[in-house]
Amino acid sequence: MIDAHAMLGDETYLRLDAADLLRRMDAAGVDLAVARPMGAGMIVDHRAGNDLVLKAGPRIRGLASVNPWWGAKALDELARCRDLGAVGLFLDPARQGFFPTEPVATPVFERAAEYGWPVLMKTGAYIYADILALAEVARAFPRTTFIAGFGGYADMWFELPMAIRSAPNLLLDASMIWGAGIREIVDRHGPERVLFGSAEPRNRYKVVLKTIDRLELDEAARRAILHDNAARVFKIEGGRP
Amino acid sequence: MKILDFHAHLDDRWLHKPIPDASHMIAAMDRFGVGQTCVYTMMGFYADTPRNNDLLLERCRRYPDRLIPFVTVDPKEGPAAVDELERCLEFPEFRGIKFHPWLQAFASSMLEETMTAILKVAARTDTPVLLHDGTPPYSTTFQVADLARWVPGAKVFLGHAGSADYVDPAARLIRDIPNLYGCYCGSRPGDLAHLVETAGADKITFGSDFDPGSWELLAERLDNTIEAGLSPEDLEAVLWRNAERILRPSGS
Numbered sequence: 001m002i003d004a005h006a007m008l009g010d011e012t013y014l015r016l017d018a019a020d021l022l023r024r025m026d027a028a029g030v031d032l033a034v035a036r037p038m039g040a041g042m043i044v045d046h047r048a049g050n051d052l053v054l055k056a057g058p059r060i061r062g063l064a065s066v067n068p069w070w071g072a073k074a075l076d077e078l079a080r081c082r083d084l085g086a087v088g089l090f091l092d093p094a095r096q097g098f099f100p101t102e103p104v105a106t107p108v109f110e111r112a113a114e115y116g117w118p119v120l121m122k123t124g125a126y127i128y129a130d131i132l133a134l135a136e137v138a139r140a141f142p143r144t145t146f147i148a149g150f151g152g153y154a155d156m157w158f159e160l161p162m163a164i165r166s167a168p169n170l171l172l173d174a175s176m177i178w179g180a181g182i183r184e185i186v187d188r189h190g191p192e193r194v195l196f197g198s199a200e201p202r203n204r205y206k207v208v209l210k211t212i213d214r215l216e217l218d219e220a221a222r223r224a225i226l227h228d229n230a231a232r233v234f235k236i237e238g239g240r241p
Numbered sequence: 242m243k244i245l246d247f248h249a250h251l252d253d254r255w256l257h258k259p260i261p262d263a264s265h266m267i268a269a270m271d272r273f274g275v276g277q278t279c280v281y282t283m284m285g286f287y288a289d290t291p292r293n294n295d296l297l298l299e300r301c302r303r304y305p306d307r308l309i310p311f312v313t314v315d316p317k318e319g320p321a322a323v324d325e326l327e328r329c330l331e332f333p334e335f336r337g338i339k340f341h342p343w344l345q346a347f348a349s350s351m352l353e354e355t356m357t358a359i360l361k362v363a364a365r366t367d368t369p370v371l372l373h374d375g376t377p378p379y380s381t382t383f384q385v386a387d388l389a390r391w392v393p394g395a396k397v398f399l400g401h402a403g404s405a406d407y408v409d410p411a412a413r414l415i416r417d418i419p420n421l422y423g424c425y426c427g428s429r430p431g432d433l434a435h436l437v438e439t440a441g442a443d444k445i446t447f448g449s450d451f452d453p454g455s456w457e458l459l460a461e462r463l464d465n466t467i468e469a470g471l472s473p474e475d476l477e478a479v480l481w482r483n484a485e486r487i488l489r490p491s492g493s
Binding site: 012013014094124125126127150153154155176178179180199201202203204206207210211214 | 375409
């Protein structure tokens, strides 16, 4: 299994380091996790946050995060992260303070496209994190894969199916959304549009895996969600390092 | 362990989608060991609240030991809303009051006089008032928490204890406002641990938000609660003891 969305660092009441994530992965039978920084390491102190996820060991792959308002410095940091083996870009428009559609963010998306990186973006509360804003960007960059982090959780859930429909390169991170929401995307758009994620340490592997179990998916769909889609999107061979 | 679900919905449809009858809710409760469930309207948020209150009461009377109805009124109606609340509270089955300001299209601050009158009725009758929270622009966690300050004798619940994005403010507000409580309903294990640690286990209740057509949601919300790593005493408080203490006394 590949977890497409774990979080490392310290943010308000959440904290998780690589050793603890590995313990949780082992307990749940997860082979590999894709992690992004949280807290100051994601919002302002990018070098520290990115190092945390990029140097966490072979079973944890890192998503680089930068605040687009840093301009050229942000692009330099992305280049550094690429050299350290980053497998994609993470953005949190609400915490980092930008509309996904405003020009300040464009160079960051262009850089992700240049590197062939998928872009995981946290969606949820209205204003900056509107899932429909992410869909706009996904349509503007049709060759880049975008992932709706948290799936619009909680009160943008009703926009999720149409957003996914509107952009073929937009996928759902299932780490925080309830089973019925996941099922609707699988039924309407296929299991290839859904990624298993844990949102550890906010959510728990056990909770997400039980939610997926209750969907009673066929083996191919289950394998796609738990492993194959992430392997394809993040260009991870196998599932074991 | 005993479980009392403080937040669920019972109606025959939501918008155009039909919902199975209450027997499906009872079956889900039996399956997951839930003894009693507090239920709210769905269509009554949009129109004709008196009729929907009557329908909810009728549905609950089929399962008097299992389902606890909450009354909903439309505060945009002014004094008529207070009259409707008084009418419903004549029925001992109604043991709580539910608002959904986002769906009901009002900000409490727009209707200060009526909401104050409603909260005073709630305080006088010892009836908890639960409001959806976590959603701008009418149901932010701060908007709902402020109501508790208006009438300190009323017990006010954040219906989702901060929901997705307001968990930390919710925890601090519940801690700081004596008559403010949180219904943990939809948040995740890491959120519940923070709510209990910050606000105290005696101010948090479990809620699922499920309806008779969505048993999976009840299962998921119980998973969230169990996986938060609470002590047995705190888990018991969250799963039923607080709700039992705070609900309007049965038969009053």
